[in-house]
Amino acid sequence: MQDSGASIIIERLVAHGVGVVAGMPGGANLPIYDALLDSGIAHVLVRHEQAAGFIAQGMARVGGRAGVCLATSGPGATNLVTALADARMDSVPLVAITGQVPTALIGTDAFQEVDTCAMVRPLVKHAEQVRRVEDVAAAIDRAFAIAEGGRPGPVLVDVPKDVQQAAAGTARAGQGAAPGAPDDADAAPAPTDAALAQVVDELSRARRPLLLVGGGAASSGASAALRKLVRRQQLPSACTLMGLGVLDPADPAHLGMLGMHGAPCTNLVLDEADLLLAVGLRFDDRATGKLAEFCPRARTVHVDIDARELGKLRAAQLPIRADARAFAERLLERAPSAARPDWSTRVAQLRAEHPLLLPAGRDPRCAIHLLGEAAEALAPETVVTTDVGQHQMWVAQLIPFERPRQLLTSGGLGTMGFGLPAAIGAALAGAPRVLCVTGDGSLLLNAQELSTLAELGLDVTILLLDNRHLGLVHQQQSLFYRGRLSASRLTQPTDFVALARSMGVDGYSLEGAARPFDALRDALARPGPRLIHAPVRVQDQVLPMVPPGGGNREMLRLRDAGARVSRVQP
Numbered sequence: 228m229q230d231s232g233a234s235i236i237i238e239r240l241v242a243h244g245v246g247v248v249a250g251m252p253g254g255a256n257l258p259i260y261d262a263l264l265d266s267g268i269a270h271v272l273v274r275h276e277q278a279a280g281f282i283a284q285g286m287a288r289v290g291g292r293a294g295v296c297l298a299t300s301g302p303g304a305t306n307l308v309t310a311l312a313d314a315r316m317d318s319v320p321l322v323a324i325t326g327q328v329p330t331a332l333i334g335t336d337a338f339q340e341v342d343t344c345a346m347v348r349p350l351v352k353h354a355e356q357v358r359r360v361e362d363v364a365a366a367i368d369r370a371f372a373i374a375e376g377g378r379p380g381p382v383l384v385d386v387p388k389d390v391q392q393a394a395a396g397t398a399r400a401g402q403g404a405a406p407g408a409p410d411d412a413d414a415a416p417a418p419t420d421a422a423l424a425q426v427v428d429e430l431s432r433a434r435r436p437l438l439l440v441g442g443g444a445a446s447s448g449a450s451a452a453l454r455k456l457v458r459r460q461q462l463p464s465a466c467t468l469m470g471l472g473v474l475d476p477a478d479p480a481h482l483g484m485l486g487m488h489g490a491p492c493t494n495l496v497l498d499e500a501d502l503l504l505a506v507g508l509r510f511d512d513r514a515t516g517k518l519a520e521f522c523p524r525a526r527t528v529h530v531d532i533d534a535r536e537l538g539k540l541r542a543a544q545l546p547i548r549a550d551a552r553a554f555a556e557r558l559l560e561r562a563p564s565a566a567r568p569d570w571s572t573r574v575a576q577l578r579a580e581h582p583l584l585l586p587a588g589r590d591p592r593c594a595i596h597l598l599g600e601a602a603e604a605l606a607p608e609t610v611v612t613t614d615v616g617q618h619q620m621w622v623a624q625l626i627p628f629e630r631p632r633q634l635l636t637s638g639g640l641g642t643m644g645f646g647l648p649a650a651i652g653a654a655l656a657g658a659p660r661v662l663c664v665t666g667d668g669s670l671l672l673n674a675q676e677l678s679t680l681a682e683l684g685l686d687v688t689i690l691l692l693d694n695r696h697l698g699l700v701h702q703q704q705s706l707f708y709r710g711r712l713s714a715s716r717l718t719q720p721t722d723f724v725a726l727a728r729s730m731g732v733d734g735y736s737l738e739g740a741a742r743p744f745d746a747l748r749d750a751l752a753r754p755g756p757r758l759i760h761a762p763v764r765v766q767d768q769v770l771p772m773v774p775p776g777g778g779n780r781e782m783l784r785l786r787d788a789g790a791r792v793s794r795v796q797p
């Protein structure tokens with residue numbers, strides 16, 4: 228039998244080592260689904276294509292290779308858009324393959340026709356439509372090369388149905404670049420010797436240097452080298468949300484997450500630093516606060532694989548285009564040991580005087596206390612996914628992530644609905660245990676995927692902190708809109724245990740449990756798929772909080788909120 232465009236797509240997926248794809252079939256991609264049947268590639272049938280994008284992201288965020296999702300033309304493709312934008316913001320490698328109406332009908336407003344490439348082009352690293360069957364193999368190979376090369380990101384390949392059906396002949400593995408495709412030939416650039424010498428010089432002259440790491444340090448595999456570097460150079464360190472897990476949370480010189488919800492000491496140490504060694508991050512506004520007031524005393528060395536990030540927001544005295552791992556390993560070869568007793572003492576002092584404070588007590592209706600308990604009970608191999616809201620920030624504050632790729636969270640786009648499908652993807656990628664921490668608002672955006680989870684029978688536990696509100700919106704309205712609550716209450720209660728059970732997922736509620744903390748530990752120890760419903764009060768706030776637009780020194784703290792404080796984070 229002669230190969231078709233569809234069978235070539237599948238053959239190239241196999242060649243790229245793809246074992247699982249997520250998606251939904253429809254008229255315009257049925258030839259691909261037909262070819263999939265005989266391929267040995269497992270398919271996850273989602274209940275909404277957005278979830279296919281997030282499942283693929285979950286696989287990619289855990290495994291590092293591009294995740295693959297499939298959708299039909301028109302509504303299938305439009306439903307993928309949010310997951311593509313999300314992958315772009317967090318630099319996650321993703322290959323989306325969409326069906327398209329037959330070539331002869333393109334541009335005629337045919338049934339389920341959308342100009343998919345035009346729609347996604349501003350959001351993806353690359354998008355192309357394949358017009359000839361001879362070009363299919365090269366387009367798929369290019370998609371993987373671009374998605375995974377350089378700074379990772381999403382790529383979309385749009386394949387009209389007649390191209391999927393066409394017989395291929397012999398000219399299959401065409402090569403060459405498509406017009407407009409980014410050139411990632413230099414996928415993992417190493418820093419020059421001159422740049423490294425300058426960094427060593429900057430470090431030797433600095434009195435108060437600080438290492439700041441982001442998602443690029445995590446995804447490039449720079450963690451081991453950076454951990455050695457901070458010890459050898461006695462460098463205090465901090466990270467962005469996407470950089471959690473890169474550095475050792477037990478290291479007393481590691482100050483954890485900076486920015487809008489970082490510990491006060493973290494933002495204050497950054498404020499005093501005279502040298503910022505920033506590796507694999509993009510100076511996002513949630514991290515920097517008011518840019519003009521961010522690290523005002525520090526010279527900046529900025530290392531990023533993407534040249535467009537250098538100087539985009541923060542001017543660096545020393546901008547270095549390099550892969551974070553290559554940079555860290557080469558720097559380690561050259562950087563001597565250093566002792567910085569005065570700076571270490573000052574950091575320890577700020578840490579002791581301005582720790583992260585949490586509300587007093589042990590109240591089973593307090594999401595913070597429940598998450599603290601969950602953090603202690605967590606098996607070390609657990610991968611944690613979150614949705615977006617207060618619970619997301621509490622997870623970032625409370626769980627000491629010990630390795631990169633252990634926290635999967637929608638950092639840049641902040642997409643509610645991410646957590647459950649990302650957890651499914653993480654489990655599919657082989658994470659031994661997966662915990663999805665979510666809120667009642669977020670879970671409802673992709674709750675239909677409970678059914679997908681049940682079908683797959685994966686070891687995923689969902690911890691649902693149900694405050695009957697869009698909690699973070701409620702918090703912002705309480706703090707910055709004089710308590711005028713507009714559309715932040717979910718007035719119609721949902722019976723989440725019944726919802727989970729109706730879709731085949733075991734559900735359990737802490738409501739009415741005699742010993743809720745013990746019940747939570749017990750529930751977390753059981754295998755999934757499982758939903759643990761925790762009813763919580765809405766009054767707790769994520770603090771500290773830098774008011775939007777404010778400088779990172781202007782933190783609203785728990786004490787300012789008049790709360791009784793008993794627990795102090797180390």
Ligand SMILES: Cc1ncc(C[n+]2csc(CCOP(=O)(O)OP(=O)(O)O)c2C)c(N)n1
Nearest residue numbers: 616617618641643666667668669697698699
């Ligand atoms: C798709 C999407 N729509 C809207 C928002 C704006 N938003 C941010 S947090 C939030 C509330 C989240 O509520 P919930 O999931 O219950 O979490 P909680 O804050 O209560 O922990 C909203 C609506 C968003 N981030 N994503």
